[in-house]
Structures are given as structure tokens and as C-alpha cells.
Amino acid sequence: MGLATAKTLLSRGAMVALCDLNQDSLEQVVDELDADCRKRSFARRVDLNDRAALKAFLEDSKAHFGKLDGIANFAGTAGRHLGTEAVWETSDDEFDFIMKVNVTGMFYVLSEALKPGFMSLGGSIVQIGSIFSMQGFNKGAVYATSKHAALGMVRSAAKEAGGRVRVNCVLPGAVDTPMHRANLARVPDFPAISTPIPRAGEAQEVANVTVFLLSDESSFVTGAAWSVDGGANA
Ligand SMILES: NC(=O)c1ccc[n+]([C@@H]2O[C@H](COP(=O)([O-])OP(=O)(O)OC[C@H]3O[C@@H](n4cnc5c(N)ncnc54)[C@H](O)[C@@H]3O)[C@@H](O)[C@H]2O)c1
16 A cells, blocks of 8 residues: 555656655565656665664755655555464464554554654655454454554644644555555455445555645644545444
8 A cells, every 4th residue: 555655646747755664575566666757756674673774764865855755654564474363362472563563563654753843844654554453353353453553643643743744644455555465365254344335445545544634725623533445434
């Protein structure tokens, strides 16, 4: 979903800095960009759990482009056992792993980016949540906890940042991505989400809402939870 968002932003003329933990997929993304998009972008491997590396990436992005108007944070993990372990079966390691990526990583992004004066006035941050920011996940308690945390931090940060920078959360349902495919492959009876629109979403459908929330077209929207889930939370 992060990649679809970056490509959509580039197709609309934006300058985009990309980061991910996975160097190989970053290189593949850059290879696929045309010359014009490559001129308006740069990419770097960053582990969101390394605060110093993240801070340097944000500062270098701002220095490279002269300003930082928006951030979309899609980094996340489903953990290693989503859909198979009840809360009483979940190890401390699994809890720590999910919370570290999904919550600590998000905290680092918001706490670095929202320092007064860092982002452009009227800027916008979009944080990934999930349908499980609003409901429990049978055999996914830690994942759901981390996604509830995303919404709690977004809502709080939006109050703190006021009109200076808008902060919103997108809440996708099942979306056809590498993460979703890996979950289905690992757990044959992975719990299906019942939706009025009876299919999985496309990454592009989440990207479209994210780009709207990043843009001035959503200038009066902050602290919001935007479901992109085919109606699953209706
Ligand atoms: N696919 C779905 O059905 C779905 C539904 C709701 C929410 N989400 C959430 O959407 C987000 C994006 O997932 P996706 O489905 O596009 O899967 P994805 O696996 O394509 O993307 C997740 C990306 O996060 C990166 N990442 C993981 N840990 C990182 C770290 N420490 N530092 C930097 N990057 C890191 C991974 O390398 C990967 O590229 C996740 O937070 C996921 O929980 C996914």
C-alpha cells in the first residue's frame, strides 16, 4: 500500500522520499520508476525502530526537497502467528515484535515529524491503522492492540498539532498485498472479513484515500479514522 501511494504521488508530480526495511524491494521499486519519477525521488533503507536513522532520513528528505509537506507511514507487521494464537498462547517475543514495529516505530515517526517547525505549516501525516483499530481480532489480539494504539496516537497527536499539521489514520480491511497473501498462505482457514462489497481491496484503493488525506483537498480533516474496507465496519 505504501508503494501504491508513492507511485500515485509521483504520477501527480510530487517529490517523494521512500524508505523501507527491505533493501531489495526498495531497489526493485527504484528500478521500475521512469527517469522523470526517479529525478523527483530518492530511496533509503531505514528501520523505523532505529530512531537515529529515521530522524536522519526525515531531515535528509527535507534538506533534499527544501520542505516536507506530508508523510504516509505504512510500515507494519502482522507478526509471525496472526490467526493462529489466542492471547493466552502468545509469547512475550511475539508481543514485543509486533508492538515494536507497529507502535514504537509509529511513535518515532510522529514524535520526530511533529516537532514544531519541522514539517510545512498545513502539512499532513497519514498513519496506517486497520479495521482492527476498531474491533477485536480472533487469534490476533496483539495485532489488534497495536492497531488500536495507532488510532489512539493519531487522535491524540491531531489534538496536539492542531492546525499546524493534520494527522489522520486510514483503516483498511483485507487488501491484496504481499502481507495479506502471506497470511492466507500460512493459515489456510485465515478468518475472512465479511464485507458488503464482497472482495478484497486493492492497494490502489487505499492509496487513493491516502493521497486525498495528504492533499489540501482534505484541509478540514484531522484526527479522523478513514475506513477503506468495503464496508466491513458498517
Ligand atoms: N494487507 C492488509 O490486508 C492490511 C489490512 C489492514 C492494515 N494493514 C496494514 O497496512 C500496512 C502495510 O501493509 P501491506 O499490507 O501493504 O504489507 P507489505 O508487507 O507490503 O508492507 C509492509 C512494509 O513494511 C515494511 N516494514 C516492516 N517493518 C519495518 C520496519 N521496522 N522499518 C521499516 N519498514 C518496515 C516491510 O518491509 C514492508 O515493505 C501494515 O501496517 C499492515 O498492518 C494491512
